[in-house]
Amino acid sequence: MKEFEGAVPIEKVFDLADGEKAIVRGWIYRTRSSGGVVFASVRDASGVVQVAIKKDAVSEAQFKDAQRALIESSVVVEGAVRSDKRAPGGKELQVTAFKLVHAAEVFPITRDQSPEFLLDVRHLWLRSQRMTSVMKARHYIVKYLREFFDENDFYELAPPIITKSGCEGGSTLFSLDYFGEKAFLTQSGQLYNEAFITALERVFILAPSFRAEKSRTTKHLTEYWHLEEEAAWFDNEDNMRLQEELVSFACQELAKKQGDLLSKFRKPEELIAVEPPFPRLSYDDAVKRLKKAGLEFEWGDDFGVPHEEALTKDEDKPLFVCNWPRKSKPFYMAEAGDGKHVLNADLLAPKGHGEIIGGSEREWDYARLVKRMKEQKLDLKNYEWYLDLRRFGSVPHSGFGLGIERLVKWMLDLEHIRDAIPFPRVINRAYP
Ligand code: 4AD
Numbered sequence: 001m002k003e004f005e006g007a008v009p010i011e012k013v014f015d016l017a018d019g020e021k022a023i024v025r026g027w028i029y030r031t032r033s034s035g036g037v038v039f040a041s042v043r044d045a046s047g048v049v050q051v052a053i054k055k056d057a058v059s060e061a062q063f064k065d066a067q068r069a070l071i072e073s074s075v076v077v078e079g080a081v082r083s084d085k086r087a088p089g090g091k092e093l094q095v096t097a098f099k100l101v102h103a104a105e106v107f108p109i110t111r112d113q114s115p116e117f118l119l120d121v122r123h124l125w126l127r128s129q130r131m132t133s134v135m136k137a138r139h140y141i142v143k144y145l146r147e148f149f150d151e152n153d154f155y156e157l158a159p160p161i162i163t164k165s166g167c168e169g170g171s172t173l174f175s176l177d178y179f180g181e182k183a184f185l186t187q188s189g190q191l192y193n194e195a196f197i198t199a200l201e202r203v204f205i206l207a208p209s210f211r212a213e214k215s216r217t218t219k220h221l222t223e224y225w226h227l228e229e230e231a232a233w234f235d236n237e238d239n240m241r242l243q244e245e246l247v248s249f250a251c252q253e254l255a256k257k258q259g260d261l262l263s264k265f266r267k268p269e270e271l272i273a274v275e276p277p278f279p280r281l282s283y284d285d286a287v288k289r290l291k292k293a294g295l296e297f298e299w300g301d302d303f304g305v306p307h308e309e310a311l312t313k314d315e316d317k318p319l320f321v322c323n324w325p326r327k328s329k330p331f332y333m334a335e336a337g338d339g340k341h342v343l344n345a346d347l348l349a350p351k352g353h354g355e356i357i358g359g360s361e362r363e364w365d366y367a368r369l370v371k372r373m374k375e376q377k378l379d380l381k382n383y384e385w386y387l388d389l390r391r392f393g394s395v396p397h398s399g400f401g402l403g404i405e406r407l408v409k410w411m412l413d414l415e416h417i418r419d420a421i422p423f424p425r426v427i428n429r430a431y432p
């Protein structure tokens with residue numbers, strides 16, 4: 001905007017020498033006035049700087065505006081840099097011109113408010129330093145994940161979100177009325193990825209997935225961002241290797257290139273240590289370990305929170321749990337050949353952060369696939385197109401899906417998955 005030309009990002013103020021002038025624009029983060037001075041801090045996307053507005057340094061009208069401007073008012077200020085040990089970052093701006101762009105009403109968020117209230121005013125809470133840092137870190141994590149695929153010759157494609165072909169079982173499907181016909185919000189773009197590989201061989205997608213999860217946990221959203229990879233000619237081993245390289249790349253890049261940001265959450269060294277190979281455990285051995293630890297568990301069950309915690313509490317790197325029981329996994333996973341297990345792996349994040357990736361080799365034989373689909377009582381007419389992929393040039397292939405918010409939760413060591421996404425959707429919340 002012409003009127004505000006010449007403004008610099010606030011972080012740049014800290015590179016200036018005493019006496020140099022700068023214009024910054026943003027929102028009032030804190031403010032107090034004492035006598036003839038208003039001490040405020042102003043934040044923008046890049047940082048926060050303290051500003052001092054002295055009565056005799058600005059016009060009378062500007063000083064009045066500075067006095068009445070409540071927190072979250074938007075402002076433009078011009079001032080001279082001055083070193084001050086007491087100011088955060090060691091510098092402040094001595095203001096020579098103050099423009100109140102918008103005088104905010106009394107901001108509803110004060111200290112020590114309940115998590116539920118902060119979710120009600122999420123659109124305002126996103127301005128907090130905490131959420132700003134999470135969103136920046138999420139941006140970089142997604143960027144590094146994309147870079148990894150790009151550097152490894154994967155094409156990014158766009159899957160449909162409305163589908164008739166459920167992928168992960170009926171109980172978590174959101175259905176919708178599609179002009180008089182039943183359709184669903186996608187749980188996973190995997191089946192479409194399997195179509196893409198017959199043209200492009202190595203592909204990935206990053207899109208929302210939806211799960212009508214009825215449980216309230218710290219790891220489940222009903223809408224999350226799903227990074228899904230699929231590659232022709234890959235077996236389950238190739239698939240796991242790719243996963244550990246991908247996850248390690250994101251960890252290394254974030255720690256090395258965004259160390260200051262990451263240190264707001266955890267020690268960067270902890271992520272630098274996340275290097276391949278990741279430890280591996282068969283499902284059957286995992287069950288033995290759980291029983292030894294005194295936990296109740298039936299062979300064939302999925303892990304709950306206590307089981308994931310027990311398995312990963314001492315791990316510093318993610319743990320692969322491979323070769324799950326056939327009966328516990330979806331129709332598309334290739335069988336291991338013993339009639340009991342499948343060629344798959346779930347990647348569990350350390351310290352109980354939960355499953356971050358689910359992947360497998362795919363069943364690429366037409367007859368075996370149809371048998372599995374019938375066993376799982378799927379309506380084949382909604383999957384005819386998918387079966388065509390096994391009729392025309394089927395090839396061995398594998399793929400996986402990574403939950404972006406699960407990854408962010410672990411990498412930033414967040415307590416709850418809802419803080420890994422700006423507007424979380426969970427069982428009792430689709431607002432704001
Ligand atoms: O293990 P899932 O269900 O696997 C699939 O959907 C495969 N079709 C993916 C593929 O092979 N292309 O989901 C994959 C990942 C999980 O490991 C987890 O990280 C995340 O998606 N996820 C969720 N994240 C947040 N909230 C939920 N309710 C999630 N459900 C799964």
Ligand code: MG
Pocket residue numbers: 346355357358
């Ligand atoms: Mg899974």
